Amino acid sequence: MKAKVWNACIIMAIVISIIAFTPVVIPEKIAAPFLYGLPRTLWVGLLISLLFIGLTVVGYFVSPDDPNQEKND
Amino acid sequence: MISWILIFGSLYVAGLAYSAYISKKGQKRNFFQSYRLANSNVGFILGALTFSATLFSTFTLMGMPNFFRQHGVGAWIFLGVTDTAMAFVILWFGINLKKRLLDRTFTNVSNLLAESYNSKIAKYVYWFGIFVFLTPYVAIQIRGVASFLSQAIPYDIHLWGWALAILIAILIYSYIGGIKAIIYSDAMQGIILLFVTFFICIVCINLMGGIKSSFYTLNANNPDLLSVPGPKGLLTFQFLLTSFITIILMPITQPQLFTRIVIMKDVRNMKRMAIAVGIFAFLIIFPTIFIGAYGAINYPDLTPPEFLFNVLVVDQHKIIGALVIIGLLAAAMSTADSQLFALESEVVTSVKNQIRHKIPILIFAGISFLIATSSSFGDNLVLLARLSFMGTALLAPMILFGIFSKNPPGKELPIITGLTLLIYLISCLWPGLVSAKIMGINLVLLLLAINILVALIRYTLTKLINI
Numbered sequence: 017m018k019a020k021v022w023n024a025c026i027i028m029a030i031v032i033s034i035i036a037f038t039p040v041v042i043p044e045k046i047a048a049p050f051l052y053g054l055p056r057t058l059w060v061g062l063l064i065s066l067l068f069i070g071l072t073v074v075g076y077f078v079s080p081d082d083p084n085q086e087k088n089d
Numbered sequence: 090m091i092s093w094i095l096i097f098g099s100l101y102v103a104g105l106a107y108s109a110y111i112s113k114k115g116q117k118r119n120f121f122q123s124y125r126l127a128n129s130n131v132g133f134i135l136g137a138l139t140f141s142a143t144l145f146s147t148f149t150l151m152g153m154p155n156f157f158r159q160h161g162v163g164a165w166i167f168l169g170v171t172d173t174a175m176a177f178v179i180l181w182f183g184i185n186l187k188k189r190l191l192d193r194t195f196t197n198v199s200n201l202l203a204e205s206y207n208s209k210i211a212k213y214v215y216w217f218g219i220f221v222f223l224t225p226y227v228a229i230q231i232r233g234v235a236s237f238l239s240q241a242i243p244y245d246i247h248l249w250g251w252a253l254a255i256l257i258a259i260l261i262y263s264y265i266g267g268i269k270a271i272i273y274s275d276a277m278q279g280i281i282l283l284f285v286t287f288f289i290c291i292v293c294i295n296l297m298g299g300i301k302s303s304f305y306t307l308n309a310n311n312p313d314l315l316s317v318p319g320p321k322g323l324l325t326f327q328f329l330l331t332s333f334i335t336i337i338l339m340p341i342t343q344p345q346l347f348t349r350i351v352i353m354k355d356v357r358n359m360k361r362m363a364i365a366v367g368i369f370a371f372l373i374i375f376p377t378i379f380i381g382a383y384g385a386i387n388y389p390d391l392t393p394p395e396f397l398f399n400v401l402v403v404d405q406h407k408i409i410g411a412l413v414i415i416g417l418l419a420a421a422m423s424t425a426d427s428q429l430f431a432l433e434s435e436v437v438t439s440v441k442n443q444i445r446h447k448i449p450i451l452i453f454a455g456i457s458f459l460i461a462t463s464s465s466f467g468d469n470l471v472l473l474a475r476l477s478f479m480g481t482a483l484l485a486p487m488i489l490f491g492i493f494s495k496n497p498p499g500k501e502l503p504i505i506t507g508l509t510l511l512i513y514l515i516s517c518l519w520p521g522l523v524s525a526k527i528m529g530i531n532l533v534l535l536l537l538a539i540n541i542l543v544a545l546i547r548y549t550l551t552k553l554i555n556i
Contacts, residue, residue: 033174047315056316057315
């Protein structure tokens with residue numbers, strides 16, 4: 017089960033990386049909508065960064081501790 | 090302020106001397122493992138601080154505010170998103186690397202590659218990549234802080250004087266204490282840098298009248314700063330994507346970061362270190378946005394050194410100003426010492442005569458000094474550092490394929506990697522000969538794609554032959 021979640025984390029990391037370079041995050045010459053005064057690229061970018069940190073935390077729990085564990089899963 | 094600089098400076102030098110002393114004291118048995126690899130017994134707090142301090146340098150506190158001031162919010166995508174994504178790369182790569190090293194003795198990256206490929210070509214290609222692209226990166230650190238110090242300290246000391254003093258200090262304490270002395274000094278620097286950056290950020294936000302007010306003013310003064318590609322049109326999709334790919338590969342391609350993953354005590358500590366690096370990256374880069382915004386509002390037309398001197402020293406309380414100067418010095422030293430030591434560690438096992446073991450680091454330090462003091466070298470730290478990241482990124486497919494391949498993967502990939510490095514170097518030195526873009530695509534992306542393609546073809550062929 018853990019190995020499946022770990023693989024899902026890797027896929028999620030790739031998906032988030034792709035999203036980070038779409039117009040959802042970096043639309044050209046568009047600053048709106050603002051969130052607490054922060055322009056779109058900045059607050060969505062901050063959100064993406066928090067997602068990466070969150071994925072790393074989840075990865076900590078589900079990835080193999082013992083390098084041999086992966087083989088046994 | 091001079092008296093505060095002397096107080097903090099003395100404390101920092103005392104800290105360096107003490108870390109060199111206790112590291113030297115700990116070197117008893119198995120000198121190589123202890124001096125070069127800290128006995129592979131580093132816990133996660135020290136591991137996260139040394140990794141972060143090696144990664145974040147003058148490039149962060151000096152380069153990023155100036156980058157935001159000139160190019161706007163895309164700067165967060167350029168480094169904030171990239172460095173937090175890197176935390177996940179450290180986790181994934183670290184787990185697989187530790188697994189791979191279970192049945193091998195690690196001395197350095199180039200020897201690991203030579204063993205994996207069963208050929209010295211991979212080792213020489215790796216040397217070529219790191220020496221050509223990391224030595225200028227060391228020089229960037231030295232030059233950045235030396236140029237700042239020659240402006241900030243009211244004595245007539247030329248840039249080369251500061252550069253020389255910094256390099257001599259690095260050589261002395263890393264010679265005495267080895268990697269442990271560097272790790273302890275990194276830990277000191279990491280804490281100083283985090284504290285200083287946060288404090289300056291709070292001062293800047295207060296002076297701008299709050300976060301909302303700062304972005305309203307930016308919107309009124311220069312609205313292009315609030316979206317990509319920024320006022321100068323630099324932060325395009327392709328620029329950001331190339332930077333993302335090349336920077337997240339740094340823990341794989343750059344020996345000072347690779348070694349810091351290897352020397353972690355165990356997988357659990359390495360994984361904790363990855364999380365801590367991600368959090369550290371967020372906390373250290375986030376404040377630079379507001380320091381940059383403050384610069385864009387108050388000092389839009391100053392040169393980078395003038396802006397940095399004003400925002401980091403003149404506009405701060407004298408105690409913070411003094412701490413900034415020492416913090417920047419520490420930041421430059423901690424990155425440069427790790428890189429010089431890593432470069433030396435890559436070649437030292439190939440130098441048979443013990444007496445000559447210290448020659449490589451002296452050569453690298455000498456070249457770095459010459460580049461750092463060269464007048465043709467610009468002050469745009471971020472863009473110069475980016476060239477270095479892009480160069481070393483070309484090594485990634487060769488390293489990944491070599492380490493994780495079950496059978497010796499053949500010599501094609503090291504040869505192709507060597508050629509792509511050479512092409513990229515020519516494009517940096519003589520842009521007239523090889524253009525930085527081919528058919529509108531960044532050259533480095535194309536070269537990286539070639540290396541990945543060769544690795545995939547070789548992998549598929551090996552699998553088919555085995556079937």
